[in-house]
Amino acid sequence: MNAALAPARLRLGVNIDHVATVRNARGGDHPDPVRAAEIVAAMGADGITAHLREDRRHIRDEDIARIQASTDLPLNFEMAATDEMVEIALRHRPHAACIVPERREERTTEGGLDAAGQHNRLAPIVARLSDAGIRVSLFIAPEPRQIEAAMRLKAPVIELHTGEYAHADGEQRAAELKRIADMAALAARNGIEPHAGHGLTYDNVQAIAAIPQLAELNIGHYLIGEAIFTGLGPAVLRMRELMDAAR
Numbered sequence: 001m002n003a004a005l006a007p008a009r010l011r012l013g014v015n016i017d018h019v020a021t022v023r024n025a026r027g028g029d030h031p032d033p034v035r036a037a038e039i040v041a042a043m044g045a046d047g048i049t050a051h052l053r054e055d056r057r058h059i060r061d062e063d064i065a066r067i068q069a070s071t072d073l074p075l076n077f078e079m080a081a082t083d084e085m086v087e088i089a090l091r092h093r094p095h096a097a098c099i100v101p102e103r104r105e106e107r108t109t110e111g112g113l114d115a116a117g118q119h120n121r122l123a124p125i126v127a128r129l130s131d132a133g134i135r136v137s138l139f140i141a142p143e144p145r146q147i148e149a150a151m152r153l154k155a156p157v158i159e160l161h162t163g164e165y166a167h168a169d170g171e172q173r174a175a176e177l178k179r180i181a182d183m184a185a186l187a188a189r190n191g192i193e194p195h196a197g198h199g200l201t202y203d204n205v206q207a208i209a210a211i212p213q214l215a216e217l218n219i220g221h222y223l224i225g226e227a228i229f230t231g232l233g234p235a236v237l238r239m240r241e242l243m244d245a246a247r
């Protein structure tokens with residue numbers, strides 16, 4: 001690894017949404033994503049990510065303030081580009097707001113935000129959040145036109161969607177990895193801090209973690225799944241270890 005290119009430490013943001021998915025399956029308050037946030041903080045993770053979906057299928061409104069109160073870690077609030085979500089973000093003022101695409105019928109966030117095609121809709125949202133001191137991130141596919149759109153929108157951060165990479169094999173995976181590496185470099189050259197996430201696992205994280213320009217990975221579903229078998233603390237530590245070994 002070229003130490004001159006790599007940010008000091010690749011941050012790990014842990015997405016705790018799917019603790020809430022399990023909680024909601026029974027309609028009660030166990031397992032509590034706040035307890036997960038506390039464990040994640042104690043294990044030395046660098047941030048908490050939570051996605052308040054429009055349908056509230058996992059994280060709910062009241063979780064946001066509780067998560068913020070439970071740890072000093074920065075909260076990366078994932079949100080759709082809607083008036084409702086902007087108001088919620090402005091009320092809670094998280095460290096960062098990551099604007100994600102949302103389709104109610106999807107199983108998960110299947111693709112990146114079309115920042116290039118939605119400039120006029122996104123511009124006032126990015127401006128309002130930024131004016132409130134919230135660090136805006138755009139969850140986009142690793143495509144040059146989306147990076148260029150992020151530049152036009154003056155977003156300080158992008159998060160590259162790694163789902164296609166995670167689902168690909170062989171040559172296709174290598175091509176996806178190259179796309180992510182190239183777009184991380186393009187973003188960094190243009191003053192945008194690149195992050196990455198979605199579908200990352202112990203098996204596929206290292207090639208992504210080795211991309212020198214990336215400053216942060218956000219990882220959730222796999223870690224929460226592993227936590228069932230090993231506990232959340234050990235799962236976070238193992239992911240951290242793999243990330244560190246890749247740099």
Ligand SMILES: CC(=O)[C@@H](O)[C@H](O)COP(=O)(O)O
Pocket residue numbers: 015017050051053078100107108109139197198220221
């Ligand atoms: C935007 C994103 O990738 C995360 O929010 C993560 O996937 C967890 O939420 P979903 O599984 O509901 O998409």
Ligand SMILES: NCC(=O)COP(=O)(O)O
Pocket residue numbers: 015049139159196197198199200218219220221222
């Ligand atoms: N933005 C990606 C994220 O927060 C975590 O995605 P996943 O690991 O749950 O697929």
